[in-house]
Amino acid sequence: MTYSFNEDSKGMVEKHFGFRENPFGVTPDPRYFYDHSLYMKGLSQLIHGVQAKKGMLLVTGDPGTGKTTLLRKLMRHLPSTHFISVSSSRHVTASNMLEWLCEELGIEVGDKSALRLHKDLELHLFEQLQQKRSVALLLDEAQELHDDALEALCDLSNLETDKEKLLQIVMAGEPELASQLGVPSLAPVKQRLAMHYRLTPLQYHGDVESYLRHRLEVAAYVGPDIFERDATVELWAYSGGTPRLINALCDNSLSLALAGGNKKVTADMVRRAAELLMLERRDGLAAQVEAVEPALPHLSIAKQQKPKNEERPQSEAKPAVEQPTPLRVVEPSPILNRDHAAREAVADLAAKRERPVTHPVAHPERADVERLKAAMAAIRLPPPIAREATAEQPAQTINLAPPEPAQPAPVKVPQEVLPPLSQTPAPAPIDELTTTAEQNPAGMRTIILKEANVPPQFFDYMVHEATEGLGPIGEFVVQEHIEGLGETREAFPRKKLLALVEAVGAEIGNKQMRANFEVTMRREIRGFRTF
Structure with a gap:
């Protein structure tokens, strides 16, 4: 096939496919920020670090993984913060850093000495603090900073009160920056890092499909799928999940589709675009898709574009899948x-x-x-059946009515159904779930799991509820307090759950939202008896 282009092909792509704008531009646009957990976690940690005035924060990632977009999204998310952004750190040196920073903040420089500038800067930052404003320095491409410039940043991070840092410093750079900070001479800089977040490429083919849908939606596209499924597999295989490469491949593939008069992007067009961009195919990634995804329900782009309020006729309803x-x-x-x-x-x-889990989960x-x-x-499950404790169930004990004063003997519980939960008293708090029969005068029959852990899936729900009051930093705050209690999501003991709820709730400033969060969490904790 012969492909032809002209100078107006860019605008023609938008017209041909019905885009409001090019959805796959090369400029980092925060409007196209993809709310994948990989990026949301990074954004949450940066927001928390700046708001809590942690001081020096670091984001590293390979070229094209979205570091600049993340910084620009951060700037939009904290309008009350005075951001000083540097797109390239190459020209920031130890000798000009202080003077340049003062000029950016509107501090008169003149022929002042470095000591005087340092004092004026500290005074300005303290005044901003009193006005409840933060000042943050964003340094992109920070791997270009020389060692002496990093040491100068370390000095600036020492501007602080007894409780918090006056200047927040956010550096974003390639992985070599983390290696650079590992040398002994830069140990003081590394020790001042309050957070280091590592951005990686998208890990799964399904993430790439979701990424395409997201960008098309931002560009106001409504219609059938543009990228055939085989084409998305090729995008995944040639890009390795790197957003910048995905954008470049999509942009070139759309131009090839336009030149051929097509409304669809095929796998062959993606391969042709990859050849023009001199990209190599990673066969292992494509094989991974073929090995895993036939067993998984495919979420096509077309499904996401179904018109609103359209309901499937009853006769077309698909039978339920027996295998969960x-x-x-x-x-x-x-x-x-x-x-x-x-x-x-x-x-x-x-x-x-x-x-x-036998397949990757994005x-x-x-x-x-x-x-x-x-x-x-x-949930309205049938009430549980009390069964005899056996050697195969060492983690379970059965609390029955108080035993007779005589020598207690093992009691076998008949296979009967317990009363509905609505007719039973409210369960004890989490830290009292191992009470004995003597401490349970009501004689309520319960099956107790001693030293049971919280189901890890529960924390997804906790994060969801915390986000109502904390915004996108909810996930980071929950994780921070889990680690602060010396635990992990995978093995979190129930006896510490109320302490976690109280700690996370204390981070929510709005009293009503805090109360809603705590009430909801306590209700769900009580529901563990039947979960």
């Missing part, structure tokens, strides 16, 4: 029977805990959190 699939890859469907949906959700979670989707939340709120 992991929550993270199941699309949420209308809940016609809340009890049935609740049982399905809990069964999925139980299956995930009992069997190893990240927890919002739909999964919503489904978990709906399931936990709507």
Whole structure:
């Protein structure tokens, strides 16, 4: 096939496909920030670091992974912060840094000595603090900083009060910057890092498909899929998940489709674009897609473009899949029977805990959190059956009515159904769940899990609720307090859960939101008896 281009091909691409603008431009545009967990975690940590006045923060990642876009998104997210942004750190040196920073902040420089400038800068930063404003220095391409410039930044980070740093310094650079900070002479700089976040390429083919959908939506595209599925596999294989390379491949592929008069981008067009960009195919990635994805429900771009309020006729409804699939890859469907949906959700979670994951999972989707939340709120499971404790169940004990004063003997519990939860007293707090029968005068029959851990999926729900009051830093705050209690999500003891709820709740400034969070969490904790 012969391809032809002209000078107006750029504008013609938008017209041909119905874009408001080019969705795959090379300029880092914060409007196109992709809210994948990889980037949201980085943004959350940066926001938290600046707001909490942690001082020196570092983001590293290979070229094209989205460091600059992340910094620009940070600037938009904190309008009350005075940002001083440097797109290239090459010209920032130890000798000109202080003078340049003062000029950027509107501090008169003149022929003042370095000591005087340092004092004026400290005074200005303190005045900003009193006005409840932060000042942050953003240094992009920070791997270009020389050692003496890094040492000068270390001196600036020493501007502080007894409680917090006056100047927030955010550096973004390639991985070699982290190696550079590892040399002994720069140990003081490394020790002052309050946070280091590593950006990686997108890890899975499904992430690339979601990335394409996101950018097309921002460009106001509405219509059928443009990229055929085989084309998205080739995009994944040639880009390795690096956003900048994905954009370049998509931009060139769209131009090739335009030149051929096509409304679809095929795998052959992507391969041709990769050849023009001198990119090599990573066959292992494509093989990974072929090996894993036939067993997974494919979320096509067209499904996301279904017109609003369109409902599938009853006759076209697909039969339910008998084999439960992991929550993270199941699309949420209308809940016609809340009890049935609740049982399905809990069964999925139980299956995930009992069997190893045999395929890569990109990240927890919002739909999964919503489904978990709906399931936990709507759960109406049959009451549990009290069974005899056996040697195969050493972690369980059975609390019955108080024993007779005589010599206690083992009691076997008949296979009967307990009363509905609505007829039983409210369960004890988490830290009292191991109470004995003597401490339970009501004689309520309960099955207690001693030293049980919190299901890791519960923390996805906690993050979702915390985000209501904390914004995107909710996930980081929850993780920070989990680690502060010396625990992990995978093995978090229930006896510490109330302490975690109180610690996270204390971070929420709005009293009503804090109360809502704590009430919701305590209700869900009580629900562990049936979960």
